[in-house]
Amino acid sequence: MKCPYCSSDNTRVIDSRPADDNYSIRRRRLCDDCGKRFTTYEKVETIPLIVIKKDNNREQYDRAKVEAGILRACHKRPVSVDLISQLVDTVEVDIFSREEKEISSSEIGEIVMNRLQELDPVAYVRFASVYREFKDVNTFMDELKKILDN
Known part of the structure; x- marks a missing residue:
């Protein structure tokens, strides 16, 4: 996952939990290069409707x-x-x-x-x-x- 601040690929997950909708996972990530934190959401890919x-x-x-x-x-x-x-x-x-x-x-x-x-x-x-x-x-x-x- 690229850091939205410095575009580095050197990031890691520091916390993971179900999102509020219970259909996705909320992940807190940390960029090892710039030290900033950001959130990503992971959803199951569905068949296109x-x-x-x-x-x-x-x-x-x-x-x-x-x-x-x-x-x-x-x-x-x-x-x-x-x-x-x-x-x-x-x-x-x-x-x-x-x-x-x-x-x-x-x-x-x-x-x-x-x-x-x-x-x-x-x-x-x-x-x-x-x-x-x-x-x-x-x-x-x-x-x-x-x-x-x-």
Whole structure:
């Protein structure tokens, strides 16, 4: 592992433990050349998941895209970055536990919406308004009524 400070290959692991998500290992490393410490995360390599988009194009699953959509929905809401990260982890567990090689973007969107509804109703409505492409105020109001009835 290269040191991010001096680019030396002369580093060693000084501590290793499961990360918060229990799906990766957190390693504290020490550079023997510059003496600085840094953290790395090791994850199990999984079979690439292909996402089928609405236009039937296929692309490899990208965690950053899911996270970006959730971050936009939670903008200026009282939702911590840790909670968002946990939500993305939970969504990924749901997606990868299906053990399918392909998944539609609509299925991913539904999973995210279900999780967001539990986390923050306003973020849920924001995400749903973009994801479901509300055409007019009436469809928006129908979605709000569903939330208020729960």
